[in-house]
Amino acid sequence: MxxxxxxxxxxxxxxxxxxxxxxxxxxxxxxxxxxxxxxxxxxxxxxxxxxxxxxxxxxxxxxxxxxxxxxxxxxxxxxLQDEGVEAPRVNKRGERMPPDGVECIWRALRIVGELSASEAAEQAHAGGAKITEDGARIYLQGLALAGYVTRDGGTAGKPSVFRLLPGRNSGPLHPIYQRNTYAQVYDPNLDRVVWMKGQSTEVERLRGLLREWLGIDDWQDGLIASADLVARTRKEVQA
Structure with a gap:
């Protein structure tokens, strides 16, 4: 129907x-x-x-x-009231509508840095949204495909943990994982499609690393980069 x-x-x-x-x-x-x-x-x-x-x-x-x-x-x-970058969610009667579950998940991910699917669903429920654990997992997997998060665990009975990569916190609007027809991730903060099915995330990861390197302005003080940034860069170079 x-x-x-x-x-x-x-x-x-x-x-x-x-x-x-x-x-x-x-x-x-x-x-x-x-x-x-x-x-x-x-x-x-x-x-x-x-x-x-x-x-x-x-x-x-x-x-x-x-x-x-x-x-x-x-x-x-x-x-009368500027509520920020996100469009107010109201119905035709002017009543407030609950946020999307994935909107709550992206907001929580930006704050805490990492979530399992069950934790993501709990965060969404706490924000007044409805989403199942499977729905949360699908969204987080979409973010992983687009290179926003890494996925660790998921073996020996341990749930997978999705960690937001430094440099991929693109803004307050949640990236949209479209699965119906195109299988792609669109980021409204950047106003562009950042991943499509069949496309490698390597380019996006490397772009993220370059953005971090370009953001360093302490060369004269010898503070070139954090150990984490150096380690992640070496891992990409050796891949």
């Missing part, structure tokens, strides 16, 4: 979910990039007017924006 909900890869425009693009447009316009109107939000976000109007009305019911002036099918708005 079809739910009518579009798969993630079809609901996206340029990778990011439509509401994320509209929220970014709202914040930019509120900061002076132009008039905060339904028309401008829809054009800047690449969405149709109806989608922008519905989201703005939902945000208004949640007290995040308020309508200033209506004109024909357009309207101007004021941003």
């Amino acid at each position: 079809r739910s009518g909900k579009k798969p993630v890869h079809l609901a996206m425009t340029g990778g990011k979910l439509p509401r994320q693009r509209m929220w970014e447009a709202i914040r930019e316009l509120a900061k002076g990039a132009g008039e905060l109107s339904t028309y401008n939000v829809s054009r800047r976000a690449g969405q149709d007017d109806e989608a922008a109007r519905d989201y703005l009305r939902a945000l208004a019911k949640a007290g995040i924006v308020r309508q200033l002036k209506a004109r024909d099918r357009d309207a101007t708005w004021e941003l």
Whole structure:
């Protein structure tokens, strides 16, 4: 039975979910990039007017924006509460919706650095989201395929532990593991697909190492790199 909900890869425009693009447009316009109107939000976000109007009305019911002036099918708005980079999750009645489980997992991973699948599911539940241990494992495996985490353990009855690699903490928005059709990982922080099925993660790992080396600015003091960075670089060179 079809739910009518579009798969993630079809609901996206340029990778990011439509509401994320509209929220970014709202914040930019509120900061002076132009008039905060339904028309401008829809054009800047690449969405149709109806989608922008519905989201703005939902945000208004949640007290995040308020309508200033209506004109024909357009309207101007004021941003009352900037909630940061992540698009507010509200339904058409303005009620808050629980976060995605993978969103909670990515947030926890950025804080604690490593998680097993069961710990990831527990973190999601603590954040008010619903996701099974298997669902958490699938998402973490997707991050491993894209070179965001390493996977250790998983033998002799010990659960696998997924560790976030230094330099792969790309930002607050969770990387999206798309499995329905394309089998790829899209990172909204970078606004690009960082891994596709059949693609080696070696290039991404090496790019991450180079970013870390380029970030070192203590050459004159002899503090060239941490022992961990040197060890990981040697491991890549010897591979």
